[in-house]
Each structure stands twice: as C-alpha cells, then as structure tokens.
Amino acid sequence: SQTIHQWPATLVQPVGSPLSLECTVEGTSNPNLYWYRQAAGRGLQLLFYSVGIGQISSEVPQNLSASRPQDRQFILSSKKLLLSDSGFYLCAWVQSYGYTFGSGTRLTVV
C-alpha cells in the first residue's frame, strides 16, 4: 500500500540550532514530493517540491533547504533556526487525485 511517513511529530529547538525533518513514502516510485509550512491559523505555504532525486525547486527564499537523496526520501533542513521558522511542516506527495499528506511536524523555535 502507498503510505507517507513524516517525523518527528513535535520538535522544540532553540534559535540557532540546526534542523532536519525527514519524509519517506512507500508503495510508489519516482513520486513528486512537497514540503509545506502552515503558520498558526493560516493556510499552507509551499516551500519546496521535488520531481526526482537531486531535483529541488524552491518557492520562496528562506532560511530552509531541502534535499532528496533517495527516490522516496525528502529532507527539510536548516543550519540555524530562526524564531520565524516555527510552524507546522507537512510533507506530501501527489497522486492522480491530489495530495496525500503526512501527519505533520509541529516545530517550535524558542
């Protein structure tokens, strides 16, 4: 079956610390993968998407980066977190009918 895994579920990190969020999918090959961020009470902002290994497109300039080291793995990173990086981060992959989302990571930068 096709599933998407995202971890951790919650994360509290100090300002200036690094970040690594991982997303993996199962049951499919060469998926289009996405990272979204959702600020409290707001809609979703597309951060990065990837159509294949090593192919990353960025929607907005920011303190974050993404990598796709393997076909079914998508990683969101930061070298030094800012307070403004706090939010709910969602990984997703697109199927014929639309997105399937991961369960999300709640990141709080303190």
Added chain:
Amino acid sequence: SQQGEEDPQALSIQEGENATMNCSYKTSINNLQWYRQNSGRGLVHLILIRSNEREKHSGRLRVTLDTSKKSSSLLITASRAADTASYFCATDLTGNQFYFGTGTSLTVIP
C-alpha cells in the same frame, strides 16, 4: 501567486444543518480540490473537481465549480459534530504544484 481564498474564514452551525464554504481563485486551473484538516493534523483529501466539471458529489459532500466566476463551493449536508475541522481549497495550475487558500474553520455544535 495563484492562491485560493476561502470564505467565510469561520463558520459555526448546529448539528444537522448544512454548511457551505466558498473558494475563489485568480487564474485558469486544471482542477480544484478540497481538503479537510483536523486540529494539529495533516490534511486529508476530500474531493477533486476538474475544470470541465460543474458539480461533483461524494457522500454528504457536494462541490460545484464555476470557471467563469473562478469560484467553487463545498456543501456539507446534515452536518455532524465530527465534521468540525478546517477546510481548504487547492488549485492545480500545472499538475505539479497546488496552491492552498487560508481555509474555513467549521464548528458544528452538537
């Protein structure tokens, strides 16, 4: 950038009533999708309507699309307390990227 805008931002109704949410967008689309998000969770795909379709049903959900007005509506009939969630529309321009609105927060009072 292209983005759906939901209306109203918040909606509170009694159980058993119908709930209607609207979405407007700016440019031509391939399709439009509606998602549901329970508090603190990932988004769940509800329904997709293509640009050449005008209405679609799925259980208690009814979605309409008016491409001339660049708008869509989501109707939930006979609402239940379990329908309490945020609802988002997402527009597909290219098949690779989806743009989300800011969502409608629905509260169904038992």
